[in-house]
Amino acid sequence: MDIFNYKGICLREDKRAVYLDPSQGRPDGAVTHAHSDHLRPNTHMTRPTADVMKVRTGATKATVHDFHDPFKINDFELEFISAGHVVGSAMIECQGVLYTGDYNPYGTVTAGIAKPRDCDTLIVESTYGKPNQILPDRTDVLSDLQAWISAISSKGNGIIGAYSLGKAQEVIATANKAGVTPAVSEEVASVSDIYKKYDVPLEYIRYNKLNDAEKKNPGLLVTSTTSASGKKPDSVVKSLREKGAKVARVSGWCAFAKWALKGVDAGFPISDHADFSSTMKFIEECNPKQVYTVHGSTKELAKEVEKQLGIKAQPLPKYGEVALETFN
Ligand SMILES: [Zn+2]
Known part of the structure; x- marks a missing residue:
């Protein structure tokens, strides 16, 4: 052949x-x-x-x-x-x-x-x-991410930017493990619905379905990398950041590239x-x-x-x- x-x-x-x-x-x-x-x-x-x-x-x-x-x-x-x-x-x-x-x-x-x-x-x-x-141990980084989610969402708001197909669902599962049901962008929700269809247990709520008070204080928002930390973060991310929300990126590149940590408060090098x-x-x-x-x-x-x-x-x-x- x-x-x-x-x-x-x-x-x-x-x-x-x-x-x-x-x-x-x-x-x-x-x-x-x-x-x-x-x-x-x-x-x-x-x-x-x-x-x-x-x-x-x-x-x-x-x-x-x-x-x-x-x-x-x-x-x-x-x-x-x-x-x-x-x-x-x-x-x-x-x-x-x-x-x-x-x-x-x-x-x-x-x-x-x-x-x-x-x-x-x-x-x-x-x-x-x-x-x-060479990436750090995946289990250790997931534990760190879980701790970050617990700490941030108990006292304010956190935003996590991750690829909406693959990484975002690992983040949702980690949040669930910490007892947190995150709000998610439409893009993340539409893909996560398919995971659920194939019996992956994920708990999340669409940001757009929150009431006005909840929208100002979602605890944790999971959205795409571009929405969270791109050059022009979307309007939701922008207004939450103005009110003090912390932003994290979840990507393997956080271990190897300076650009991956630009414009965020924390980086978690988890790769698929x-x-x-x-x-x-x-x-x-x-x-x-x-x-x-x-x-x-x-x-x-x-x-x-x-x-x-x-x-x-x-x-x-x-x-x-x-x-x-x-x-x-
Ligand atoms: Zn791929």
Whole structure:
């Protein structure tokens, strides 16, 4: 099988091809999850991913599958396996090739866990592919976040900015653990409703449904990163801040990048991606003969995989770099 980057991740054999996370919608494509850099309509996807797509983009065209229910595209046999990244997120297994998509091997409260699986070829994301990109222990940071939520919402108001698909739901679950039912923006609510549909127990209330007094004093508001701490925070965030609300950002980048802590009172480095050391452990446990790296620090990760694990590794080649007499 030839594997290369061409309009997405292309797997090709005997003039047949399948496209993983394709650059545009196509019926011979399969997508891993509903973040906009991966999601395309008119592809194969898991049921929750299709639900999120509908809510966020209005698109409905998709061929849906359950996890662990094998399916075929152009006679390739594929299977969606939990990636632990966001609701419905999947790794894709295809005849000895495992593509992680965005994956989380530590496990989440709300979206499962990515477990390593034996494969011949592993295509792995390298968002945090540099050796110094190591995150603090997730359980410790979640405890810190829970303590911050308890302290802030007992004496005033707190605002947490987090990606509205994935991170926001981890924040809601953490708030619930602290005995707090947060108010949430419409964007966060619409995605969280899908988590609830798939039996993830989350307690929250739409900010827009609060009465006027409650709107001035919501305790905790969970909203998107851009609304909370972007260059132009939305009007709700602005007025709460003027009355003394504290703002926190929840993002893995809080551990690595100064910009992530700009304009906020606290930062909690929780990521739904694997950091460098968990990536290396995951690769070792999948026991592949060949590793291809995609997204982020591809060269750095490939170099370390060869050096530390002795496994053949390189950034996924582009179509033009692969000798393919038959491809057209
Ligand atoms: Zn993602």
